Amino acid sequence: MHDRIEQLKKMLQAEPDDAFCMYGLALEYAKRGDAAEAVSWFDRTIAADPRQCYAYFHKAKSQHEAGDATAAQGTLQTGLRQARAMGDLKAASEIEAFLDELES
Amino acid sequence: MPRKRAPQPGLFADDRSPNVITGMEPLASDPNQRRIKVNGKIVATLRTGDVADLGLAVHLAWTKSLAQRVERVLAIDKARQQALALLSARALSTKTLTRRLRDRGHSESIVRQIVDEVRRDGWLNERAYAEEIVRNATRRKPAGRMLLEQKLAQRGVEPATAGRVVRAASDAQDDRAAAYSLARRRLATMGSVAPDTAVRRVAGLLARRGFEDDVVEATIERLRTILPSISDAHD
Numbered sequence: 001m002h003d004r005i006e007q008l009k010k011m012l013q014a015e016p017d018d019a020f021c022m023y024g025l026a027l028e029y030a031k032r033g034d035a036a037e038a039v040s041w042f043d044r045t046i047a048a049d050p051r052q053c054y055a056y057f058h059k060a061k062s063q064h065e066a067g068d069a070t071a072a073q074g075t076l077q078t079g080l081r082q083a084r085a086m087g088d089l090k091a092a093s094e095i096e097a098f099l100d101e102l103e104s
Numbered sequence: 105m106p107r108k109r110a111p112q113p114g115l116f117a118d119d120r121s122p123n124v125i126t127g128m129e130p131l132a133s134d135p136n137q138r139r140i141k142v143n144g145k146i147v148a149t150l151r152t153g154d155v156a157d158l159g160l161a162v163h164l165a166w167t168k169s170l171a172q173r174v175e176r177v178l179a180i181d182k183a184r185q186q187a188l189a190l191l192s193a194r195a196l197s198t199k200t201l202t203r204r205l206r207d208r209g210h211s212e213s214i215v216r217q218i219v220d221e222v223r224r225d226g227w228l229n230e231r232a233y234a235e236e237i238v239r240n241a242t243r244r245k246p247a248g249r250m251l252l253e254q255k256l257a258q259r260g261v262e263p264a265t266a267g268r269v270v271r272a273a274s275d276a277q278d279d280r281a282a283a284y285s286l287a288r289r290r291l292a293t294m295g296s297v298a299p300d301t302a303v304r305r306v307a308g309l310l311a312r313r314g315f316e317d318d319v320v321e322a323t324i325e326r327l328r329t330i331l332p333s334i335s336d337a338h339d
Contacts, residue, residue: 007329020288021326024333031333088292 004028019049030058035066053083053091057098064102073102123166128155140174142166148174151181176214183210183218191222195233198223199260234261234269242273245289246282249274251314283315283323291327299331 008025012018026041042059045052056079063072076099083092127141131149138155140148147166150158154177158170183205190196190204198219205215222228234256241247241255249270256266287306294302303324310320 004329004333008333011326011329018284020284020334021330024330028333 005032017048019045019052022048023052023055026055026062027058030062033065035062038062039066050082051086053079053086053088053095055079056082057091057095060095060098060102069102073099076102125160125162125164125166128160128162147171148178150174150177154181179210180214180217183208183214184221186210187218187222188227191227195236196228197233197260198228198230198262201228203260230262230265231269233259234265235272237261238269238273242277245313246277246286247313248279248283248310248315248319250316251312254314279315279319280322283310283313283319284326286310286313287323287327291331299328299335302331302335303327 005025005028008021008028012021012025015021022041022045026038026045029035029041030038039059039062042055042062045055046059056075060072060075060079063069063075076095080092080095080099083089083095123142125140125142126144128138129141130152131137131139136152137149138152138160139146140150140155140160143166150160158173158177160170160174164170186208187201187205190201196204201222202215202219205218206212210218219228223230237255237259238252241252252270252273253266256269257263261269287310290306290309291302294305306327307320307324310323315323
């Protein structure tokens, strides 16, 4: 896994604006349980490409796992608006389901 | 468009009296057109400019040679009208316009003359036509050189012009970035599929969109690095 992070960082050095690569990196940190680093990379992903709807979903997961449910809800609400605006119904439905889960 | 009347072939065969032009009245509907009468019979309707070029005048002898020259002018005029109608409906390549005029039965020399004429007058612009095809082909999805060349060839654009236009389009576009962007768009619509399947589908799409092998390979290599991280999380 550490190799993957290194590989992705190397790719990102060559293409610093590659939001897809940032997203992959964020997910690797999330898998490692490094929520703070994951959230930081999800934020960079969203800043580089706000259309990456699943970045909101996984960022919220990391925030929730780190014990910040309020921040997670805020992220999901923003992600839901974005997914709806983009017409990404699948992402919207998954974000909504997670939001329901947190709010219940 | 005023109706044109071809010279009457019987005019010389049966009539023993001398044939002369007896009238050249302008048309009421279009003063730039003249109705030519020989021995009182209408033989042709010509543009005023053509009348002058042919040197027609009342009392001029209507010889076989003059009738043939008039006939050619009428044929050219007909081809011109058809070419302009075709080009008004849709932009065409030189090759396609040439074929369409030939299909309508025009002689090779008339087709060449008309094609040169409409090109000179700006009605036929091969490069602008090719650029429009490239713009249309890349409007919704990026496309590689090979697909663009194929599309231009299908539409009859001359290889030299096609080469120049595709080169310009490729210079303006970063093929690797375009292929990667298209790959990501395709991945977003794929749902949960194994990375290998996703990569195979993307490779197929990029090849169909005409990206060259090295661009496809670079994109795939990139995806092979990123996708496992993403697909693990999406499972």
